[in-house]
Amino acid sequence: MSASSTSPLIRNAWYAAATSAEVGRTLLGRHLLGTPVVLYRTEAGEPVALLDACAHRQFPLSRSALVGDDIRCGYHGFTFASSGECVHIPSSPRIPRDARVRRFPLVERHDMLWLWPGDPALADPSRIPDCPWLDGSAKVSYYAHLRAHYQLLIENLLDFSHVPYVHHDQQGHPELARVIPRAREHGDTVVSTRVMRESSTPPLWSDVMGLPLGASMDHDQRFEFRAPSAVCIRQAVWASQDPGQRYPFSTTHFMTPDGCGATHYWSWVSLEWEGVDPATLERMDRGAREVADQDVVALEAQQALHDRLRDGAVAHGVVSVPFDAGSLLTRQVLVRMAKRERETAPEPRSAAS
Amino acid sequence: MSASSTSPLIRNAWYAAATSAEVGRTLLGRHLLGTPVVLYRTEAGEPVALLDACAHRQFPLSRSALVGDDIRCGYHGFTFASSGECVHIPSSPRIPRDARVRRFPLVERHDMLWLWPGDPALADPSRIPDCPWLDGSAKVSYYAHLRAHYQLLIENLLDFSHVPYVHHDQQGHPELARVIPRAREHGDTVVSTRVMRESSTPPLWSDVMGLPLGASMDHDQRFEFRAPSAVCIRQAVWASQDPGQRYPFSTTHFMTPDGCGATHYWSWVSLEWEGVDPATLERMDRGAREVADQDVVALEAQQALHDRLRDGAVAHGVVSVPFDAGSLLTRQVLVRMAKRERETAPEPRSAAS
Amino acid sequence: MSASSTSPLIRNAWYAAATSAEVGRTLLGRHLLGTPVVLYRTEAGEPVALLDACAHRQFPLSRSALVGDDIRCGYHGFTFASSGECVHIPSSPRIPRDARVRRFPLVERHDMLWLWPGDPALADPSRIPDCPWLDGSAKVSYYAHLRAHYQLLIENLLDFSHVPYVHHDQQGHPELARVIPRAREHGDTVVSTRVMRESSTPPLWSDVMGLPLGASMDHDQRFEFRAPSAVCIRQAVWASQDPGQRYPFSTTHFMTPDGCGATHYWSWVSLEWEGVDPATLERMDRGAREVADQDVVALEAQQALHDRLRDGAVAHGVVSVPFDAGSLLTRQVLVRMAKRERETAPEPRSAAS
Ligand code: FES
Ligand code: FES
Ligand code: FES
Structure with missing residues (x-):
């Protein structure tokens, strides 16, 4: 459940x-x-x-x-x-x-x-999530009023095994699902890291970094969930043969529940290498928008089904696999924060105004 | 609250x-x-x-x-x-x-x-609200299915300090808010009266009564809430220099809750002086419609916010000022009527059919 | 109620x-x-x-x-x-x-x-409702996602006294309401039969069977509700003067609640005499569609009113007449089946998956 x-x-x-x-x-x-x-x-x-x-x-x-x-x-x-x-x-x-x-x-x-x-x-x-890479670098932004609970978005961002399926046209290398990230907690932060070697360069990164399409590519990722409202993914890719020319970039995601079941979702992609030209940024903007829109469509379909199932008469389980370790940790952190808040402020309404 | x-x-x-x-x-x-x-x-x-x-x-x-x-x-x-x-x-x-x-x-x-x-x-x-001025005089009518609780409409009609803000284009003399009405109850009726001297003639009354725009104008108002379903506002304006030539008129408002949170709202404006010509009535009709539409827009925005706040987590107060005396009395009368009805007819459903 | x-x-x-x-x-x-x-x-x-x-x-x-x-x-x-x-x-x-x-x-x-x-x-x-006449005969089909409870549809199908009113243009002979069917239960099946003699041939049957419009017609009907999801109506008409040339046909109706208050509704009309030509089948298809659409409009209006009345403050009764015997039996069968299911499977959710 x-x-x-x-x-x-x-x-x-x-x-x-x-x-x-x-x-x-x-x-x-x-x-x-x-x-x-x-x-x-x-x-x-x-x-x-x-x-x-x-x-x-x-x-x-x-x-x-x-x-x-x-x-x-x-x-x-x-x-x-x-x-x-x-x-x-x-x-x-x-x-x-x-x-x-x-x-x-x-x-x-x-x-x-x-x-x-x-x-x-x-x-x-x-305590504001510190994201210094957002200052000054070449970056593009995205916003959606997502009709899904914010935790579904957090789990989507922590579980990159969805990339070959939800974003198969842009980033579709199935190797992405095979490398299991390593996830751990630091207080209210969940960190998950992943090192991929010799995967195949997909269309989006080929266009943005200028690597040959399908050529062997290395890819490092570090996911950080700063509960409850930010997911920062610091990344770098490079041609496997040329580890000296790294392309560092970050995707930074902010999620704010509106309180009526939907989520304000902002995301930024920062290209952090030197000399990013306007055409590259424009390609990145288009790609980031397509990718984020695909996530929004998938998450809203998932939420609509969850709403149906909640009242339904059929029992249904949820199974997890090792890849889910990071997203399961985010749930635990959120539940713990909420519990802590409830215990320290038993009457939030009267304290609020 | x-x-x-x-x-x-x-x-x-x-x-x-x-x-x-x-x-x-x-x-x-x-x-x-x-x-x-x-x-x-x-x-x-x-x-x-x-x-x-x-x-x-x-x-x-x-x-x-x-x-x-x-x-x-x-x-x-x-x-x-x-x-x-x-x-x-x-x-x-x-x-x-x-x-x-x-x-x-x-x-x-x-x-x-x-x-x-x-x-x-x-x-x-x-016990039907008696409005003899509606018979025979030159009058125009308005109807809206207002998506707001009927009490918000009653309070709007009793509290004319909204006129310079909601209707600033038509009747925007800020003096209207400065003269505090005198409100009192007579059984299930709330009466509020107001005497304004030497205010500035606004566009609507200038057009309808033929007074010079901005000229000094006197204005008497008598608001009567006949609980629970009628507000009658008997009024007269005249040029301050010419108290002999009065322009009496009435706005008569009927509100019927549909029982699903919205209100059937009818209003009439009756011009009660002699010799109102068709062009004047047409101008009045247009003005009355614009004014009533402005109230509907404001009341629906207010209701939508109230619906949000009712479930919200933030405490919020409501402060009142002397001008609100009349509308506060209407609430008391309605609460008292409802209580009386509950006590005399403990089982309205079985008595009803 | x-x-x-x-x-x-x-x-x-x-x-x-x-x-x-x-x-x-x-x-x-x-x-x-x-x-x-x-x-x-x-x-x-x-x-x-x-x-x-x-x-x-x-x-x-x-x-x-x-x-x-x-x-x-x-x-x-x-x-x-x-x-x-x-x-x-x-x-x-x-x-x-x-x-x-x-x-x-x-x-x-x-x-x-x-x-x-x-x-x-x-x-x-x-236990699947057996409808062998659906195999092989000339037939037309209809589907609607009916925004009404499935029991309202069952009662509609069992109570043919609605035909002269809801379908007055196609099948409007008021005699239909005068002949009271004979209804009885067999386990979870309700059977209701009706024999009409010398009624007036309405437009639809005149077109489909080729009988003269308005000529004296005999009509036998056998309604069978196979609870909870099928109503089969086996019928035959013939010219009163020519009982040897019978036109047997069936209308078969399947109703599946979607669980959100609406009903998936399929219906078939099978023409069971020899030599039905394509033009006749096309006329039947058009007529069946018009008739079913009229039922859908009526049932959705009825459901919308029931939804209003359920929360309303006015008591309201429901009276029944002898013609309603069949539809009242369908209610009893459904209530009994639900009770039986509840008693034999006290925890359907845990047993389900
Ligand atoms: S594979 Fe993850 S939801 Fe289906
Ligand atoms: S001033 Fe009255 S609601 Fe804001
Ligand atoms: S006659 Fe049957 S519902 Fe009116």
């Missing part, structure tokens, strides 16, 4: 809320961990995340007006500063003491905005 | 079911207070409301045939008189005693049909 | 899963009794039904690849033989013992595939 679709949400953690480019002087409403959030930047460029619900009668602030650094509610004009404090009520000179909306900790890093939906006292920015 | 979306339905009351013009010699099916109702007129013009479910196997009578004054069911031909009694069964000369459908009390008044969904013994027509 | 929409599903029975022609060398996914099933044929033509969920991570096998007689999962390539056994795992030479998917008993008969969703030990093919 799969536990994946029913894992509880973890609130005391940093989650990707948007790319830096998405948030500016327009109000952006987004549902994150079951919470409506409105995102914008002050005139000075500081990013702000507030609860997307006016303190008066709960009209969406994202459907209101941005006036300087403040939001003026579109219903009766209550105005809130970027701190969340109400600073003006058209019909009343006196402002009630509890007239404010919750402001969420929000930190900009690596072209992403990171939001902490849980207890603000615990929001330590040093 | 807003109680608005969870207020219980009140069944022992008159509710607008349709306009007079909507109901004729065609069967009209409509869901009112969770009950499917079929509406039509007899050959003599008498309006009839029956439960929209055949007594045999519960086929919708609104998808059946009107034969003279009777409905012949579209499934097996059982035929029901306008009294609800079964008068013919094709396959059986004997008609079972309980072969009848429920007929609802229905009264035509002020170009509307009023239905009593509760205990028929209590259906006193004198 | 109608019990029809809430009757429990019966799992230990044969159900139509597809027509023979629908299933071939392409994977077909279908939901039957709340269970996702994948259907295909081996290279030798044998029809196969497996649970449509990979044993590894529950990816839909119907969105996978058919390779010879095996299905190779579209996610990580686990490969399952037609027995349901896993025969290959790309990443693992060892195949875990429980790596298999459930195979359902499936029998081909009368151009249909019959599936047994319950305990395989009880799947006796001699």
Whole structure:
């Protein structure tokens, strides 16, 4: 019986809320961990995340007006500063003491905005997943609102044996499934590594790295799940005959549950060797998009089936094989984090606002 | 925490079911207070409301045939008189005693049909909201199937501080929010009055009354919520310099919950001064439609957010200001009516049919 | 109060899963009794039904690849033989013992595939509804995914008093409702017979049998409900003056609940006299389609109303007349079968896989 679709949400953690480019002087409403959030930047460029619900009668602030650094509610004009404090009520000179909306900790890093939906006292920015390779390198990005539980996405990313089947046209060398990764935990991080020697260069890497199609290729991978919201895959490939010319690259994946069963999914591919030209980046962008779209289609089909089976009358098992060690560890880490959060904050609702 | 979306339905009351013009010699099916109702007129013009479910196997009578004054069911031909009694069964000369459908009390008044969904013994027509100004005056009408709880609509109508924000293009004088109405209860009615002096004439009233745009204008308003299904707003405006030439008008609003979370919303604007010409009425119609559409958009956005927040993990408060006194009274009246109904009729289902 | 929409599903029975022609060398996914099933044929033509969920991570096998007689999962390539056994795992030479998917008993008969969703030990093919007239005769077929509970369909088929109303254009002789059928039970079968003399030939039978429109016609009918999944109606008509020239025909109906409130509905019309020409069969096909479509529209309207009424606040009765005897017996048989199944298999879920 799969536990994946029913894992509880973890609130005391940093989650990707948007790319830096998405948030500016327009109000952006987004549902994150079951919470409506409105995102914008002050005139000075500081990013702000507030609860997307006016303190008066709960009209969406994202459907209101941005006036300087403040939001003026579109219903009766209550105005809130970027701190969340109400600073003006058209019909009343006196402002009630509890007239404010919750402001969420929000930190900009690596072209992403990171939001902490849980207890603000615990929001330590040093716990944001550190991805220095995202700064400065040639990179392409992808976003999808994935109608699947975020744990299915994590397991997809940790289990690369799916590549020859889901992505057979782009990266279809079946050898990928034969080399079993080595997986282990470090606290709330799961690391899985894999060394592949003398596999056949598939179309995508042939195009991007310029290796001859089908030529013997070596490939190192290091998967890191930084629970609960990031999977970083540091990789390198090279022609087996030319180990001196390595092509290092990373795929970095952020997953943020929307709280309604779907997941905000961002992914970046960074090409980390010198002299990546625009045409190569353009080919990478196209390939990354096709690959990610294939994952989305597969995961949504899997989720739809899980939803059916949950209420069904037929018993069904789930078997695992050694290759699954990494993804099974990610489940354990998530269950443990959720349990820990439940025990330390028995009443998250009252602590939250 | 807003109680608005969870207020219980009140069944022992008159509710607008349709306009007079909507109901004729065609069967009209409509869901009112969770009950499917079929509406039509007899050959003599008498309006009839029956439960929209055949007594045999519960086929919708609104998808059946009107034969003279009777409905012949579209499934097996059982035929029901306008009294609800079964008068013919094709396959059986004997008609079972309980072969009848429920007929609802229905009264035509002020170009509307009023239905009593509760205990028929209590259906006193004198309790229909009396709106004599609707008879005879120049008027325009509006209808929407509003996907929001009816109490949100009532609060919208009682709280005119939304006008400069939701309707800023048509009636946008911010002074409207500054004059606090005086609200009080009379039994199940909430009355709120407001006197505005020397505000600036907005585009809509300038066009309709012919006052110069932006000129100083006086405006009296009297809001009356006749629980649970009508809000009547009697108003007058005039140029501040010419108090002798008053322009009296009324906006009359009927709200009927469909029982599935949405609301049938009818509104009328009556221009009650002498000599309203067709062009003025046409301008009023356009303006009233734009204003009502703006309210519908805002209320549906508010309801969608409330639905999200109800299951959400973030605590959120609702603050009120003096301007909200009227709308807070409407909540109290509704809660009290529902409580009274529950206590006097502990088993509404068995009493109902 | 109608019990029809809430009757429990019966799992230990044969159900139509597809027509023979629908299933071939392409994977077909279908939901039957709340269970996702994948259907295909081996290279030798044998029809196969497996649970449509990979044993590894529950990816839909119907969105996978058919390779010879095996299905190779579209996610990580686990490969399952037609027995349901896993025969290959790309990443693992060892195949875990429980790596298999459930195979359902499936029998081909009368151009249909019959599936047994319950305990395989009880799947006796001699219990498949026997319809020899479906083999060889001139026949036409119909399929709809009917958004109504299957019991509403059974009652429709047993209660021919609906014909003059639902099908008034094709078969509209009101005499049909006047002759009450004689209904009785034989174990889990309900039989209802009816003899009509000197009714008026309606358009459809006039066209198909070549009888003069409106001429006096005799009509014998024998309805047989073979619980829970088949209704067979053996019939004959002839001109009242020419009893020697009979036109025997059958309408055969299979209903399989999908487990989500809707029903897979197949029906066949077999013309059983000698020398039916293609034009006659084409006319029959058109007529049968129009008639079945009318039933589908009526049943979906009835179901939509039942869904509304179930949560409604208005009490409503259901009255029955002598004509309903047959359909009332079908309810009793279904309730009894479900009770029997519950008592003999107290834990169907654990017994199932
Ligand atoms: S709901 Fe925002 S000001 Fe009233
Ligand atoms: S359902 Fe109306 S007559 Fe049978
Ligand atoms: S889900 Fe089928 S092989 Fe993994």
